[in-house]
Amino acid sequence: MPREWEYETLRPPRGATQKEAEDPxxxxxxxxxxxxxLVDTIDYADGGxxxxVLKRPVER
Structure with missing residues (x-):
């Protein structure tokens, strides 16, 4: 049987300038x-x- 996954997203914390993310x-x-x-990132079209995107196996 194929493994099932659940997913979570985390927005990198932003500093006061809102341009550079702080270390997550x-x-x-x-x-x-x-x-x-951590399995992937979703990026802005103009960078950043x-x-x-994170995943873990579904516990049954």
């Missing part, structure tokens, strides 16, 4: 401890990351 390491480590794995 703390949030990623928390999600990693819950079994989430809008969302981080």
């Amino acid at each position: 390491k703390e949030a990623l480590n928390e999600l990693g401890a819950e079994g989430w794995e 990351t809008k969302f981080l």
Whole structure:
């Protein structure tokens, strides 16, 4: 049987300028401890990351 996945998105935290994202390491480590794995990013057309996409196996 194929494995089922659930997905989560995380918006990188922004600094005061709203241009450069702050380091999301703390949030990623928390999600990693819950079994989430970073699998992709969704980027703005003119550059910069809008969302981080994570997945983990569905627990049944």
